[in-house]
Amino acid sequence: MTAATETQRLVVVGGGMVAQRLVEALLERETGGWHVSVFAEEPRLPYDRVALTSYFSARDPEELVLGDPAMWDDPRVTLHRDCKVEGIDREARTVTDRLGRVHAYDELVLATGSSAFVPPIPGADLPGVFVYRTVDDVAALRGWVDQVRAGRADDTVERPVRGAVIGGGLLGLEAAGALRALGAQATVVQFGTHLMDVQIDLGGGEALKRLINDKGIAVRCSSATERMRADRTSGHVSRLDFADGGRLPVDIVVVATGVRPRDELARAADLPVGERGGAVVDLACRTEDPHVSAVGEVACIEGRCIGLVAPGYAMAEVVVDRLLGGPATFPGADTATKLKLQGVDVASFGDAFARTEGAMELVHADPVAGVYKKLVLADDARTLLGGVFVGDAAPFASLRPMLGAELPGDPGAFLLPEGGGGGAPQLELPDGAGVCSCNNVSAGTIRGAVTEHGCTDLAAVKACTRAGTSCGSCLPLVKKITTAELERAGIEVSNALCEHFELSRAQLFDAVRVADLHTFSEIIERFGRVPEAAADDLPVGPGRGCDICKPTIASILASLGNGHILSGEQASLQDTNDHVMANMQKDGTYSVVPRIPGGEITPDGLLVIGQVAKDFGLYTKITGGQRIDMFGARIEQLPDIWRRLVEHGFESGHAYGKSLRTVKSCVGSTWCRYGVQDAVGMAVELELRYRGLRSPHKIKLGVSGCARECAEARGKDVGVIATDNGWNVYVGGNGGFTPRHARLLAEDLSSEELLRTIDRYLMYYIRTADRLQRTAAWMEDVEGGLDGVRAVIMEDSLGICADLDAAMARHVGEYEDEWRAVLEDREKLRRFGSFVNAPTTPDPDLAYVAERGQRRPATADERADAPVIAGPVLEVRV
Amino acid sequence: MTTTADTTWVAVCPLADLAVERGAAALLGDVQVALFRLADGTVHAVQQLDPFSGANVMSRGIVGTRGGEPTVAGPMYKQVYSLRSGLCLDPVGYEPRPGHEPVLVTYPVDVRGGVVHVGAAR
Numbered sequence A: 001m002t003a004a005t006e007t008q009r010l011v012v013v014g015g016g017m018v019a020q021r022l023v024e025a026l027l028e029r030e031t032g033g034w035h036v037s038v039f040a041e042e043p044r045l046p047y048d049r050v051a052l053t054s055y056f057s058a059r060d061p062e063e064l065v066l067g068d069p070a071m072w073d074d075p076r077v078t079l080h081r082d083c084k085v086e087g088i089d090r091e092a093r094t095v096t097d098r099l100g101r102v103h104a105y106d107e108l109v110l111a112t113g114s115s116a117f118v119p120p121i122p123g124a125d126l127p128g129v130f131v132y133r134t135v136d137d138v139a140a141l142r143g144w145v146d147q148v149r150a151g152r153a154d155d156t157v158e159r160p161v162r163g164a165v166i167g168g169g170l171l172g173l174e175a176a177g178a179l180r181a182l183g184a185q186a187t188v189v190q191f192g193t194h195l196m197d198v199q200i201d202l203g204g205g206e207a208l209k210r211l212i213n214d215k216g217i218a219v220r221c222s223s224a225t226e227r228m229r230a231d232r233t234s235g236h237v238s239r240l241d242f243a244d245g246g247r248l249p250v251d252i253v254v255v256a257t258g259v260r261p262r263d264e265l266a267r268a269a270d271l272p273v274g275e276r277g278g279a280v281v282d283l284a285c286r287t288e289d290p291h292v293s294a295v296g297e298v299a300c301i302e303g304r305c306i307g308l309v310a311p312g313y314a315m316a317e318v319v320v321d322r323l324l325g326g327p328a329t330f331p332g333a334d335t336a337t338k339l340k341l342q343g344v345d346v347a348s349f350g351d352a353f354a355r356t357e358g359a360m361e362l363v364h365a366d367p368v369a370g371v372y373k374k375l376v377l378a379d380d381a382r383t384l385l386g387g388v389f390v391g392d393a394a395p396f397a398s399l400r401p402m403l404g405a406e407l408p409g410d411p412g413a414f415l416l417p418e419g420g421g422g423g424a425p426q427l428e429l430p431d432g433a434g435v436c437s438c439n440n441v442s443a444g445t446i447r448g449a450v451t452e453h454g455c456t457d458l459a460a461v462k463a464c465t466r467a468g469t470s471c472g473s474c475l476p477l478v479k480k481i482t483t484a485e486l487e488r489a490g491i492e493v494s495n496a497l498c499e500h501f502e503l504s505r506a507q508l509f510d511a512v513r514v515a516d517l518h519t520f521s522e523i524i525e526r527f528g529r530v531p532e533a534a535a536d537d538l539p540v541g542p543g544r545g546c547d548i549c550k551p552t553i554a555s556i557l558a559s560l561g562n563g564h565i566l567s568g569e570q571a572s573l574q575d576t577n578d579h580v581m582a583n584m585q586k587d588g589t590y591s592v593v594p595r596i597p598g599g600e601i602t603p604d605g606l607l608v609i610g611q612v613a614k615d616f617g618l619y620t621k622i623t624g625g626q627r628i629d630m631f632g633a634r635i636e637q638l639p640d641i642w643r644r645l646v647e648h649g650f651e652s653g654h655a656y657g658k659s660l661r662t663v664k665s666c667v668g669s670t671w672c673r674y675g676v677q678d679a680v681g682m683a684v685e686l687e688l689r690y691r692g693l694r695s696p697h698k699i700k701l702g703v704s705g706c707a708r709e710c711a712e713a714r715g716k717d718v719g720v721i722a723t724d725n726g727w728n729v730y731v732g733g734n735g736g737f738t739p740r741h742a743r744l745l746a747e748d749l750s751s752e753e754l755l756r757t758i759d760r761y762l763m764y765y766i767r768t769a770d771r772l773q774r775t776a777a778w779m780e781d782v783e784g785g786l787d788g789v790r791a792v793i794m795e796d797s798l799g800i801c802a803d804l805d806a807a808m809a810r811h812v813g814e815y816e817d818e819w820r821a822v823l824e825d826r827e828k829l830r831r832f833g834s835f836v837n838a839p840t841t842p843d844p845d846l847a848y849v850a851e852r853g854q855r856r857p858a859t860a861d862e863r864a865d866a867p868v869i870a871g872p873v874l875e876v877r878v
Numbered sequence B: 001m002t003t004t005a006d007t008t009w010v011a012v013c014p015l016a017d018l019a020v021e022r023g024a025a026a027l028l029g030d031v032q033v034a035l036f037r038l039a040d041g042t043v044h045a046v047q048q049l050d051p052f053s054g055a056n057v058m059s060r061g062i063v064g065t066r067g068g069e070p071t072v073a074g075p076m077y078k079q080v081y082s083l084r085s086g087l088c089l090d091p092v093g094y095e096p097r098p099g100h101e102p103v104l105v106t107y108p109v110d111v112r113g114g115v116v117h118v119g120a121a122r
């Protein structure tokens, strides 16, 4: 290959993960005059196959798309989707696609990946037997489970869908987890003696089996499947017969027994293939033909094909460098692996089986806890050669980059449970150590993101370096390095709430709940820290809080049910707005927002609001939340205004609180010709259920009556969309600074199930989110992301659902209108005086001008020019 | 109104009218002040005008401490001020409105016979 001077044609066959990276890398380097055509057999943009399992939950193939889709619109790139290449003519330097079109190339890259390998078991072609490689495979598998379940709908006895996975490797276990997620049973059938026998030893396999069983997945090791049998009437797969005479009834089978390189084009073009397949390439990724390269899983490099994405990415970079005249060679493969199955921690790297001459094994096993950890060391008992972690893979992220290096201190310390026996020594990785192998990012690059590019948090570092953006297994380490570097730069990264509390909001929430405390004084006495005194004459002690911890604790106390927000000492904790239950405006007056559940309001209700606004001279506006805001109320007017509103059945809209705001709705089946459920009714029910619920940040919901989504529910923290069968619920949406679409949590729920699901979701958020963290940001931080949340609230994986349900039941039961309660309480009413020595005298500095038929605060210039409408105009006293 | 050596004192309100760790505004002629009664029983008075928003709202801020120093946070944009000196300890990235300084005028306070008295500005 030579550097190009004028446009040259690069053809890439295969539109998978590695092809995508190749094009991305070429564009990043300005292409050097190359035009690239990618031929993809699949009908979609290259997607993240590694994250394929998440397609079960997301269901939106778009969420799997890799990189910036705009890349494919670049004029230097052409993507032919659904366009398999059928042949190569090396002499003419052309390829022929499935439509018979012939395309010339100057350079050709094969990136055709692998296909799932199905062993020749009789019956493996029956309906109901699937492989697990593409989005279409997953969609078909899911459809089958749904179909089996639907076929059972009229059965009198409810029988679960029975699934089996043949193959107990990484992929098989992931597939088994996916079957469970679909609500099917799963049995893993493994030919070898233990699970994941390619990566881990027998001891690890035993521990893993226990963990897998805990996930409700059955395991059958040393089992050869002899035959798959069909049901006589339906012809669908219905039973597995094993060599030992055992049988297993099934409704669906997933075959995950390995992959084979798709080297058919290479073979047909007479290019050499490896012993076990794959186009043979040298370290420059070139085949025997200098104009043909191969990358990714189809490439047989250093004598083998590698079924991991990171080495494929490295090959893509090599080819790009060569196309541009560079000297790059393949750096060798990091074959470390980590199982991506929620709640099952397994990782292995390096010489996991201690095959190196003189290697020593250091094992820590705790069968009761299902933990097995092993380090493989060289004969010096210090140099790290590899390791296996089952049940607790925490050390994996930091040990993996130390491969081949000497461990500091006692290696055994790395195997002890965290916090026990002093724990592992701190590892200081050299700058050159690879941290993210998917994206080939070193520790030095991550440090540079902080020191040179000014990144101040994990999200920024991810965006800047791409570390952690693929499989995510390196994230804990990326976070650790980022934190260390920020600390070194003097940037505060502790999750301490403020100078008064070392704890984060979530920790404080638990502490307050468990210690059963009910006042700020008790809490700061018990959990507060003593800051350094700012001056000699100041007392040393925990202090009296600040504008950060006080409202946070106010919110925690309110979430735990401690009576009216203005009762006793709680009143002193409330943020400015909560303290007077109205939102402060720029001139120090307030806005008044009565609740209008679901945006539904009677003509009489409208008249009341209109009359109140008129009587008190308030500016009115329809808000973005489907209700009416009245602006310009002075503090001393608030009780009078609210007395009128409460008398007519209105209540606080909590526009001021970190709490439920509105439940936006569309008109739904009540009037709309497309509506399939009563969206307004549901919105009203939800709004009345969650009104007044104090939370780490505001919460907004939306309910749409059909998939047209006129209520924009997917822009909300919780979005509900009606289906023919019930409701779909989406979570973690956001408008505001960082808009995000909510993602599907559960489908076709009955109204009752919907309420229970949202109850738990909101309570789990309230308990674990950080201060001022909306649900969208929380979903990014929370353990396990969307899947983790689903496991907690739908499958009760933490065993806390009863607790969450009880907490919400208490909220619903104890709700009272804050404003009504204040109007009935003379003591609380006193805080609404304008001046302590002249409680009804308006602030003399307020000044207004008329605009578009209403009044608004006068600007500084307008004040200077007078006359302005000053003070109390159009006022009524009750 | 009483006058001691060099200060003119105005009786404003009974101490009992002030909530602990919460502010209240008072009108002294045409001057607006913000009074704060702290947990240790002391009362502090500063100007009611918020230099960063130009609105008369300081009394509605959250009371607290910084390294033991009693503070109030501006309710509009959350600047933190010392209640003893009136100095702005943390402008949180904002500039005061034109013609204003990042400091609050403080007033002497004397609680006599259960009544809060405020003196002329220091």
Ligand code: SRM
Binding pocket: A583, A584, A585, A591, A593, A621, A622, A623, A624, A625, A626, A627, A628, A629, A655, A661, A662, A664, A700, A715, A716, A733, A734, A735, A736, A737, A738, A774
């Ligand atoms: C009144 C209203 C504008 C309007 O006239 O339409 C409004 C007004 C304010 N919004 Fe809003 N937002 C209003 C709807 C929205 C919406 C639209 C919606 O809810 O459908 C959004 C985007 C949706 C969302 O929240 O995801 C919205 C996103 C924000 C944000 C950004 C939040 C974020 O997560 O990025 C803030 C800032 C914040 O909360 O930190 C904000 C903050 C504010 C504040 C509190 C700003 C402030 O500190 O003064 C305003 C208070 C007004 C007041 O005193 O009443 N407002 N705000 C709307 C009141 C709706 C209601 O009936 O309660």
Ligand SMILES: Cc1cc2nc3c(=O)[nH]c(=O)nc-3n(C[C@H](O)[C@H](O)[C@H](O)COP(=O)(O)OP(=O)(O)OC[C@H]3O[C@@H](n4cnc5c(N)ncnc54)[C@H](O)[C@@H]3O)c2cc1C
Binding pocket: A013, A014, A015, A016, A017, A018, A019, A039, A040, A041, A042, A049, A050, A051, A052, A053, A083, A084, A085, A086, A111, A112, A113, A114, A132, A133, A134, A171, A174, A262, A265, A295, A296, A297, A298, A306, A307, A308, A309, A310, A312, A338, A340, A471
């Ligand atoms: C469920 C699952 C989980 C995985 N988890 C991990 C993991 O955690 N870590 C990890 O490192 N790896 C994982 N992998 C493996 C990883 O996905 C692959 O290593 C990676 O996708 C290989 O990229 P590739 O571009 O070589 O092949 P692919 O991504 O398979 O792309 C090849 C593409 O070429 C197309 N193609 C083939 N022949 C032709 C033709 N003649 N003409 C046109 N197009 C053609 C195919 O349709 C395919 O779209 C996982 C794989 C699966 C299925």
Ligand code: SF4
Binding pocket: none
């Ligand atoms: S968009 Fe900005 S200006 Fe408009 S209401 Fe929301 S916060 Fe206020």
Ligand code: FES
Binding pocket: A435, A436, A437, A438, A439, A467, A468, A469, A470, A471, A472, A473, A474, A475
């Ligand atoms: S190692 Fe996979 S994302 Fe970093």
